[in-house]
Amino acid sequence: MDLENQKRVKEFTEQYGAENIVVLLGAAEGEASGLAAETVTNGDPTYAGPLTGVSLGLKVFHVCEPEVKEEFDPNIYEDQVSMMEMVLDVDDIVSEMTSIREQYCKF
Amino acid sequence: MMVHTPDMVLHNGTTQTTERIVNPDSEYLKELPNHLRTYEQALSYYPNQVYIGNKTPDDLTALPQPWYDKECDCAARYGKFGQIMPQEEFILLMQVCDVFDLVKLDKNFVAQHKGSLASNEIIDEGILSRVKDGIAPEEVARLVNEDHAEPLYHNNELVGCAARAHDIDVNLSAHVMHENIVSKASSVLALLHVVKSAGIQKEDVEYVIDCAEEACGDMNQRGGGNFAKSTAEIAGFVNATGSDTRSFCAGPAHAIVEAASLVAAGAYKTVVVTAGGCTAKLGMNGKDHVKKGLPILEDMIAGFSVVITQDNGTDPAINLGILGRHTVGTGSAPQxxxxxxVTDPLDRAGLKVTDIGKFSPEMQNPDITKPAGAGDVPLSNYKMIAALAVKRGDIEKADLAKFTVEHGLTGWAPTQGHIPSGVPYLGFAREDILSGKISRAMIIGKGSLFLGRMTNLFDGVSFVVEANGGTEPEAAGVSEEEVKGMIAKAMKEFAATLLAQAE
Incomplete structure (x- = not known):
């Protein structure tokens, strides 16, 4: 996750409390989604950004996960996400995200 | 055109310059020199041979990936779309392109390599006459050590420098001057090639649009410009003026739409769109390449030029009626x-996605991007276009993978930002359309405007190149008979519509 985004996630968490934050990802594949999810839960695995060694344990989802899709107005989802849903390996993304949440999510 | 610049990877690529500041003793910096390619290796790299036109995108598609470990059976330095210039000639060309006496070269280096620049088949007397003799090596070292000059290395030896153009203005610092002169010199080389391959005279060019990603100016006008005119001067386009167009990686597509519009409007008969390469991006993904035991594949400065001129009745034409544009209101969702x-302009023109023979979005070489975790960029784009085609009912979902092959291309362009952005296919598109292999190609440029911190917006523009309808060159208007015929045809169609409605 780029350093500027890590900084913003950290600042929002300090401002609103970790229990009130949900991070929503739109990464293009499983590995990248997993890395970003790990960054906002366990800390930056690349040891480069402000979240290095900071375990926020935030709730984190990918926009193509079923529980997120349910939250959307179906027409808007169709308009904005359905094309990428067709292109992405959603099963791989769901399995990466679930694994990270099970290990590190605190909420 | 391309230039093989291994020493600039070490000294000017931002991945390396940043690492040198943050972590000067890093393993990466120690290991990096062992991963640099020789000029011969760069010549025999398949994607480079595609870039200069000796191989085709189809050849690359047929070749199993990865490609860095395969030697191309063609290792020529010249191709129909340009050349792969060695670093030593390019350093001399930088000196040629500097008109403020900022590029100072060791006189021994000049003497040693002037002959090879002279034997370069695209370099003419006009260029050669600008080569200066150079200065004493001690003076070069002094400028670097005591006067903030940006060093120029060849084979790890100091052979010259780019001096700062102002004592305190950061916009004219040695670093910026070096970067801009590299951009200018590579653009000049592309200009020299394009007039030759297009078969036009330098004097024919009336306007030049530069669409690279650098900015030139001083502290009172940081991006004042004008690369275009400065390159036209060195290339000898005496009848041309020009200006710069910027939009990150979308710049080239914007510039070509502008050029085509200028020609269509009759403002200028012949416009050349041009861009040089970027030193900052050399070795950009070097850490991943070194970690995975690959050679440094981002060791090429690249540039391109495109001639856009009046309809000659045979060459493919840009259809200004089918322009795609990402507007302020479009939003940033990939869909x-x-x-x-892609689909909005096709809708406006009454075309299906499958009516476009080949799409050329960002043509980044996957050999470079995949090991760096960025995936196969062209393929991702094709999957998105295919998914849209499925949603519209233009193709079946089962044909999604087939679409990416039939309407897609395999990427071959170096990751130099604006360089891979759609345009590298134009040369091949012209051939594919002239040979009848396809009748239309769509070129798509996309740009990340947020990098400039002025807007969070994304940018993109697309245009369609299509087979020439056979219009007579310089058609002197339309005859009275033709006008009568057209009116009669329109009235017949109108009457038919009325009848159909009445029924």
């Missing part, structure tokens, strides 16, 4: 972006 660039 919205691809719709605005």
């Amino acid at each position: 919205a972006v691809i719709s605005s660039l």
Whole structure:
């Protein structure tokens, strides 16, 4: 996750409390989604950004996960996400995200 | 055109210059020199041979990936779309392109390599007459050590420098001057090639649009410009003026739409769109390449030029009626972006996605991007276009993978930002359309405007190149008979519509 985004996630968490934050990802594949999810839960695995060694344990989802899709107005989802849903390996993304949440999510 | 610049990877690529500041003793910096390619290796790299036109994108598609470990059976330095210039000639060309006496070269280096620049088949007397003799090596070292000059190395030896153009103005610092002169010199080389391959005279060019990603100016006008005119001067386009167009990686597509519009409007008969390469991006993904035991594949400065001129009745034409544009209101969801660039313009023209023979979005070489975790960029774009085609009913979902092969291309362009952005296919597109292999190609440029911190917006523009309808060159208007015929045809069609409605 780029350093500027890590900084913003950290600042929002300090401002609103970790229990009130949900991070929503739109990464293009499983590995990248997993890395970003790990960054906002366990800390930056690349040891480069402000979240290095900071375990926020935030709730984190990918926009193509079923529980997120349910939250959307179906027409808007169709308009904005359905094309990428067709292109992405959603099963791989769901399995990466679930694994990270099970290990590190605190909420 | 391309230039093999291994020493600039070490000294000017931002991945390396940043690492040198943050972590000067890093393993990466120690290991990096062992991963640099020789000039011969760069010549025999398949994607480079595609870039200069000796191999085709189809050859690359047929070749199993990765490619860095395969030697191309063609290792020529010249191709129909340009050349792969060695670093030593390019350093001399930088000196040629500097008109403020900032590029100072060791006189021994000049003497040693002037002959090879002279034997370069695209370099003419006008260029050669600008080569200066150079200065004493001690003076070069002094400028670097005591006067903030940006060093120029060849084979790890100091052979010259780019001096700062102002004592305190950061916009004219040695670093910026070096970067801008590299951009200018590579653009000049592309200009020299393009007039030759297009078979026009330098004097024919009336306007030049530069669409690279650098900015030139001083502290009172940081991006004042004008690269275009400065390159036209060195290339000898005496009848040309010009200006710069910027939009990150979308710049080239914007510039070509502008050029085509200028020609269509009759403002200028012949416009050349041009861009040089970027030193900052050399070795950009070097850490991943070194970690995975690959050679440094981002060791090429690249540039391109495109001639856009009046309809000659045979060459493919840019259809200004089918322009895709990402607008302020489009939004940044990938679906919205691809719709605005691909399907919206096709809808307006009454075409299906499958009516476009080949799409050319960002043609980054996957050999470079995949080991760096960025995936196969062209393929991702094709999957998105295919998914939209499925949603519209233009193709079946089962044909999604087939679409990416039939309407897609395999990427071959170096990751120099604006360089891979759609345009590298134009040379091949011209051939594919002239040979009848395809009748239309869509070129798509996309740009990340947020990098400039002025807007969070994304950018994109697309245009369609299509087979020439056979219009007579310089057609002197339309005859009275033709006008009568057209009116009669329109009235017949109108009457038919009325009848159909009445029924």
